[in-house]
Amino acid sequence: MRSYDLAELLLTELHRADNPHHAAPLNRRLYQTLRSTILGGHLTAGTQLPSTRDLARDLDLSRNTVMSAVGQLVAEGYLTAQQGSGTYVSDALPDQRPLTPANSSRARQAREADANPRDLSQRGCLLTQSSGSAQYEVQPFAPGAIEFTEFPIQLWQKLQAKYWRSLDRNLLDYGQEGGYMPLRVAIAQYLTLSRSVRVTPEQVLITSGTQQSIDLAARLLTDHGDEAWVENPCYWGARRALQAAGLKLRPIGVDAEGIAPSATDWQGNPRLIYVTPSHQYPLGHVMSLPRRRALLEFAARRRCWIFEDDYDSEFRYTGRPYASLQGLDEHAQVLYSGTFSKVMYPGIRLGYLVVPKDLVPAFNTGLYDLYRPGQLMLQAALTDFITEGHLNTLIRRLRVAYQTRRDVLARHIQQCLGDRVRISGQDSGLHLCLVFQDPGVDDEAIATAADAQGMTVRPLSRYSIGEPHRQGLILGYAYVPTERVAPWAKKLCELIRQALD
Template sequence: MRSLSGDLLLQRLGEQPDEKLHLRLYNAIRTSILDGSLAPSSRLPASRELARELGLSRNTALTVYEQLLAEGYVFSRQGSGTFVVETTPDSFLSTANPPIGAEGEKRNAELSERGSALLHHASASPKQWGAFIPGVPDVNAFPHPIFSKIQARISRRPTPQQLTYSNQGGSPELQQALVEYLRVARSVRCSPEQILITEGIHQAIDLVTRMLCNPGDDVWIEEPGYWGIRNILRMNDVNICPREVDEAGMVPPEHQTDAPRLIFVTPSHQYPLGPVMSLARRQHLLALARHGRSWIVEDDYDSEFRFSGQPIPALQGLEADAPVIYIGTFSKTLYPALRLGYVVLPTPLVSTLKTAHAELYRGGHLLIQTALAQFIQEGHYTAHIRRMRLLYAKRRAFLTSLIEQHLGKQALTEFNSNAGLHLILNLPNDADDVAIAAAASARGVLVRPLSRYYMLPSGRRGLLMGFACVAEEQMAVAFEVLLECLNPPQKA
């Protein structure tokens, strides 16, 4: 069996002009070194191995290696072999890039209008860890050894069904575990067949929008609301209708004649402002959706982290057969890179959306889904949430005290539901929260400007400050930096 480098050189030997064999081999190796196909410090096959792999005499291979060694492309280490040098002799001759294409010009990438719009509105941060990044849990506190043991146990004897594509909406074990957990923790009414496992919230929203909306259909979103939803809706070419949020949640119109196709809400803890949707508002939305044959998409992204008062039940369980598509994720309770979410589908949508999911995304990751199911069934999941609730409540209180001490109570938003993984720092209406966030980021402090969560230009100014992944001693230091960004020194 040939080595990878042997395969590469055999291919390049065939590309060489009809020259002497040792010249063809020399050019093949030299070109492969210069274009990076043979990486710096990589070991070349021994001359005997190379000759056997390429069907050459060993003398030919030795002659070429000696020439490359003399010219400085390789070096020899006694007893170890021949290696590519870190810096080739050619790199000292010219730093100019070779021309690209026939005219030496780079071709510009031509994007679709939707693709260009997506990039124009892109808001994902390149940094996803540190003070005060919102929405990120303390991934170091996750019980990795316990979860790893469960994974190892399952991986020792996997079944064929766990190693192929999933067209049933995910692992049956995880579907069953979620039914039991959601019934107790969130008052969600469902059967295992109604649960579809996805790779997070974004995939769930994309699937629902593709399958239930035509281009130009109206959809309601909260104003302000999660920017990721808006980007997915833009890519699906629907008409986005922002609806104001007040202390009772999304404000629907009093007299609505044309119902939207979809209504996106975060009723248990509105993102990003934080109010809880009132019972009257929930009932109003349900009645409106039934009358207009709309679907409510309920995003319950961090409902587990409520630090005082009674848990807020899900909108989905408020009525039997509610027209609600319930979406959840493990990104906040466990860790984002797990890339596991779930959708509780109304019975009329189960078959069609599961089939569509299999066609569009080819579900998989069944081993890790099965491990997560056992993690939940053995009680580790609820135990972890209890520990995190205590830890996050302590960190939230510390950040609140810092804000009140240095900036006053008025600096905190009036929508204080004592839940979630972030606080909002109010800023004056004339403040440039985007510039403040950029200045803080340049100094290693990660906050998000509240104005970016508004679709309309009249949005409030403020900063989203996450506290979940920040130890208290780090908070104090980072907050001092943020204060300097809020109050930069005046120029003389």
């Protein structure tokens, strides 16, 4: 099919008034439209797609947008990319059904199914209504994204290869409840020294990251309809997991001292409180000591649980790292969660949850029965990575690199935008938050404009529950290699300045 024929077909579909994905970002819409076109048989097996450059030109989209949609379809098996010769529609759909001509009943069914997914549960609908994650591609300034120039890949390969060579059959099994014990020992030591967490190795459970830790805590400690407090604005991942567990979320405001319950809130009776005390996500405030004490006393009085998400505290650029909330807890009300997503890489899917001693047996059982553990080879390699000192070395190196990137970005923001914005949360972590002084600014529109220029910035308003009080942008600086930060920062700041003018 020629580029402009396909472009015409796609343009018609993309702009159809009843397109069910019309509210989604462009790359997502293009992905859905291309996928429907393939499923509907309009693009048959073996058809070569025009180059992404030609498609971008004919659709009047950025090449990044087109590459993101095409890349996703390649990853899912709808398209096949052949090095040097182009991209083709695959011979079989990812579920192995052969592709069918446009007018067959199967093609019609596929088209209808795509437009009207069959009944989801209420929980399923709630969960998928506005997914926070899939709408963004990884581009400069994508929060949470990192790049790997500092990561010691060869060393990591070597550590993993050692265990695969040994072919210890025990490491191919599900493993013990709670995870690989040597890793739990190493994490307990690390947390005691670096985060003042009060912990024994038995209290450390190895999970597949924060998301699973929240899910597990919510399932074991709360019932459907219980109230959970979340910070407002709040990390979307926590919000999704708590909602999916059937909790009623009560958004609690945030000020410069962290979560800030009102007098009425303090009268409430939550079952669980989710907080990010070391670096509030997304605003970046550190919870003050008086606020920590007040929260802990409240939790002890109400006998409710606090979930402390300590997702990025390894990267503190000024002063000493703050001690954990868990370390101050006298009544064993706090569950402390950490992740290797930031210090290693997000796809490693390894994290840990420290639970109070009396909860250890229940959490071991829950973890084992609900999710089935495993990944012991990876856990063993990670243990060596920590005990041989490589993790600390990596953190030190990353801290220097990220601090430099943050400084460059912050300097450009100050020079270009001056007092029209306030920077918040830049003392630690991998992102900073730009808050617009003028509340009338449309942060969604700026994010869309940035996406069209190949940058991913997240609108602050999207993290609010209910009417947003602030407009701003969350800017991640860990994904842009140090030498590339300045040109990207300049481009972004100019775009923002134009939007503010």
